[in-house]
Amino acid sequence: MDFMTGVKKADTLELGELLDKALIGQSVKVNGAIHTIRHMGDVAFVILRKRDGLLQCVYEEGTAGFELKDLKEAAAIEAEGVLEEEERAPGGIEIRMTGVKILSQPSAPMPLAISKWKLNTSLDAKLNMRSISLRNVRERAKFKLQEGIVRGFREFLYSEGFTEIHTPKIGAKSAEGGANLFKLDYFHRPAVLQQSPQLYKQMMVGVFDRVFETAPVFRAEKHNTKRHLNEYTSLDFEMGYIDGFEDIMAMETGFLQYAMRLLGKEYAKELEILNITLPKTERIPAVRFDRAKELASEKYNRKIRNPFDLEPEEEALIGQYFKEEYGADFVFVTHYPSKKRPFYAMDDPEDPRFTLSFDLLYHGLEITTGGQRIHDYQTLVDKIAAKGMEEEGLEQYLNTFRYGMPPHGGLGIGLERLTMKLTGEDNVRETTLYPRDLSRLEP
């Protein structure tokens, strides 16, 4: 009988391990994909692409023990050789090859010059060859940073006593009601894809006090802009026993501070590759919706067309205002008009035309919507009626409040948008692995 006992140390080394000075001059084994081959006469540089970076292997006729023509770009190989210091090579090391084992051969030459520093390819072409274009080191780095953001979100919230939940994406009804829902047939019953975990996470506040979820959400919106996706990853949290919606903004600020520190520490390589300066998160200004509109209008001479709506151009100007006046990368815009918020948003008791809610703008783009929610059963029932909605399908949600719920609130963060702004991209598709939009459903 065979037994599995866990992960064994491989005899091939990773980049981090090769930086061990004691290995210099020793024979080592590494694996990787041939990123590119640079012919320099008698010598050739075989650049291996590994998960944590590039590694220079040197081929010299005679000592290598094989023919250079056996090596093809995009092949997966296991190389053997002597580790040497070489300050001109990536990471300051190189391997003088003494042998090679071909693990896998490509069937055709690469269609993209992925080994170039910048991939000079249109977004469409990149997306049409996503699994190839991401082999470019810079393209790949964006998604490593995206990982760091999600990781920071979870680690920070665990440390703050949140519980992770997994809520269903198929349902009979959706949170916000109304249009913009993808419809499907669920064993001959009409069903929809959830546009947010809103109602579920609220229900779970009565159980765990603080919950979060990192999962896909689905919006059948017919927007065709650089900011919209029809499926995206939402970082959601909801927390009970709050004193006000400011507690939600404080928690988000804490997350951003934690995540940026994590990126600085564990993703420094990717930040360097993309030449990114981390945004400032120590002091994030918070300004009322109506005041924000005035400030932008006054400074940039732009007439306020609708006092109850915020146009994308106004968001951009508000971002610009706070960058110029306060050096701020982020700004919380608070007290959104009730008309523009869903039924569960808590109205401001001092002026019910506005809500105890906020958006977070990052360089003028909305990346978060959040706020305090109604927690009193009768208030919620009345609000649903006032909005002209039906209680049908909301029974279990409403019962949650009937049987007691603490004051609470929460938010949703668009992961791809946050990554887009962090990496300085101007199209959210650049930071989406496989975007879904009006025209793109494949691959």
Added chain:
Amino acid sequence: MDFMTGVKKADTLELGELLDKALIGQSVKVNGAIHTIRHMGDVAFVILRKRDGLLQCVYEEGTAGFELKDLKEAAAIEAEGVLEEEERAPGGIEIRMTGVKILSQPSAPMPLAISKWKLNTSLDAKLNMRSISLRNVRERAKFKLQEGIVRGFREFLYSEGFTEIHTPKIGAKSAEGGANLFKLDYFHRPAVLQQSPQLYKQMMVGVFDRVFETAPVFRAEKHNTKRHLNEYTSLDFEMGYIDGFEDIMAMETGFLQYAMRLLGKEYAKELEILNITLPKTERIPAVRFDRAKELASEKYNRKIRNPFDLEPEEEALIGQYFKEEYGADFVFVTHYPSKKRPFYAMDDPEDPRFTLSFDLLYHGLEITTGGQRIHDYQTLVDKIAAKGMEEEGLEQYLNTFRYGMPPHGGLGIGLERLTMKLTGEDNVRETTLYPRDLSRLEP
């Protein structure tokens, strides 16, 4: 201008903080939901439910400064009082109340006796009142353990150099092809919900070498069993540069070892509440499919009806066999028949009727399917043809192999099933927050 600077220390204390001996005899503030009130004559015990456990507050007429009748079960309150040691109370502490602030009142008496140790309620009733039934401390603990499993999965894989990815759930075509797909209308184009991130994670192996995803998958299977869900959370990973499919089993063993250690360390309270003994993960037996069938058949006198299929009853007997003979909680069953595996599975070169693949059984239930995948372009194209499938819709997937892919493999773990077996439940709905099955689409 207001500025958000991060999370401020609340003036209310959490359970962990109350265990600080220096606070004994001090006045403290806590918040929570009134889990139950036990009247004992002049004194009453007001049990608060907090996110990390129960807390006993003592009401005494005269010193409390308010009327006991002001307190209702299920209300959210902020209590003030003096912290005292009391070994008969949960956690060995109690609070002698000196004041209370009602944060929120329920509108109706509780429909379930959630404060009982075991909730004597049918599964259907529990699911119909999910947000209430989970307020029971034992019911809630199962999902806290589920969090620990997912957290262990991610933490372990990060430490092994994996990158987290987010792949689309809506697509034009699906991984395995064939039936069992939920269909939807995507802006007047036919689309499906992904039944697995299989093709995406394979494509990303060419980019990151090692990837994982923890996300929902959708199966339109008309099974109505205790083991099946139509939407569940899949813990998926895929890794390149493997020497064989044994590397995948070794990685899964490492994950299980890590996760069980994490549960033992950070989720000890929940393990105790549910009286769970962690399963053994140090040595997991691996047995060939055909041999496993023989062993179970011989020992339990059960005729092998189909040598190329494994019935649920046979799985259970194989689990029983390895528990009895080796004391094993888990067993890897390897070399599944090619007919039963999808096109991307790598056939065993020594006998192509079988594949280099495996299932992991936990107490006789399949919780994982995994194996080595085909990485050679031509082999993959030939296999697709041999299976009678079309290449249409697989172009980008196939191109990934055309332009080089390392030897690789991976697996998918059903989170709810793993939690079910860990907690000793016999229905997967017990460990699913909001199950989706043939009859259940709400809430």
